[in-house]
Amino acid sequence: MPALMDEISGIEDQIQAARTLLYGDNIKSKLDIGAPPTPSGRMGWISYEQKHSTSNITDTHRSSFAIAKEEFKPILKALNDLAVNEVMALEKKLEDADAPYTPGRAIRMMKGY
Numbered sequence: 001m002p003a004l005m006d007e008i009s010g011i012e013d014q015i016q017a018a019r020t021l022l023y024g025d026n027i028k029s030k031l032d033i034g035a036p037p038t039p040s041g042r043m044g045w046i047s048y049e050q051k052h053s054t055s056n057i058t059d060t061h062r063s064s065f066a067i068a069k070e071e072f073k074p075i076l077k078a079l080n081d082l083a084v085n086e087v088m089a090l091e092k093k094l095e096d097a098d099a100p101y102t103p104g105r106a107i108r109m110m111k112g113y
Contacts, residue, residue, distance in 0.1 A: 004097065007090055014082055021075050039075070042068035 020026075024038040037045075042064045050057065094102070 001097070004090070004093060004099075007086075007093070011082065011086055011090065014078070014086075018075055018079050018082075022072070037064075039068040039072040042071075 022038060023040045024035055025033075028035050046057075046061045046064055050061065
């Protein structure tokens, strides 16, 4: 089981890395350390500025949206690859080890039924 725990920890680390790319480093933010804008931050800023505006979307907003879209693509690909490859393989290993049920994981029917 230690090998499975290491694998789970590795997957959690990859999810955290993707979360940091999408939302930024929470610790740096709390310490007021400057960081480049994130896709989420860009979209949030556009939404905030346009919420009560009666003007059209600005060229800056269009540019920021395009940048956020391009920055998001590799994050989405990494998460998709993680889900399809590593998480599915881990679930199979957990099933084979008769691990107890975890939320969100399909239950294998009893053998012989």
